Amino acid sequence: MDAQLLAFTGVAAGMVAMPGADFAVVVRNALASRGAGVACAVGVAGGLLVHTALAVAGLAAVLVAVPVLFRTLQIAGGIYILYLGCRALHAVLRPAPVQPEADGDAADGIGRCLRQGFLTNVLNPKAPVLFLSLLPQFVPHGAPVLPRTLLLASIVVALALVWFPAVALLVDRLGHWLRRPRTARTVEGVTGTALAGLGVILVAGSVSH
Structure with missing residues (x-):
């Protein structure tokens, strides 16, 4: 592994591990x-796959070049993340202890969580811009762009x-500690507040521009 690839892996690891909407919704x-x-x-990883594919294909550049599309995606993402935050806060305010939601059978529940992670990530408008600006920095001069970018995206x-x-x-x-009613409510409240705050920031930022 060359030095640039090692450097990219370190940067990408920090970017992926950075707490945000993805982290909160997984927790x-x-x-x-x-x-x-x-x-x-x-x-969430599936959403990242979409963003990296867009960056590799160069389609992410369209979002940057056409402000209306970028703003639309930003509003949609902000509203969805705000919705997730409000759901979490509503769960905290319920009189009954926080329990896993019964939403159809087990397969339906897993599918719902899969969609939730995917939409939280794929509707993040900052991700394509980040990939579009980050990936080219680690393509050596003269190297084939497509194979290298695919490798970086795969990482x-x-x-x-x-x-x-x-x-x-x-x-x-x-879980034995985190699922205690008081602790669960605290974690639910923190993640709900974080998600709602991120949603408000995204929506307010898009409207103000």
């Missing part, structure tokens, strides 16, 4: 069950497939 689902958390984590997705399921498994491992 919230992992509190429900291990399967829900891992499914959500895989969904990002692989890191996400390691990090987010690991977060879900850690939360599940600590």
Whole structure:
């Protein structure tokens, strides 16, 4: 592995591990069950796969070049993340202890968590811009662009497939403590506030421009 690839891996690892909407939504689902958390984590990685594919194809440049499209995506993403935050805060305010939501059979629940992780990530408008600006910095001068960019994109997705399921498994491992009613409400409240805050910031930022 060359020095540039090592440097990119370090930068990408920090980017993937940085707490944000993806992290919060994985933690919230992992509190429900291990399967829900891992499914959500895989969904987040799927969203990253879409962003990296767009960057490789050059389509992410269109979002940057056409402000209306970027703003539309930003508003949609902000509203969805705000919705998730409000759901979490509503769960905290319910009189009954926080319990995993019964939403159809187990397969339906896993599918819902998978979609939740995917949509949380894929509707993040900052991700394509980040990839579009980051990936070219690690393509050596004169090297074939497409194979190198595909390799860099694969590293990002692989890191996400390691990090987010690991977060879900850690939360599940600590489940005996995290699922205590008082602790669960605290975690639910923190993640809900974080998601709602991120949603408000995204929506307000898009409207103000």
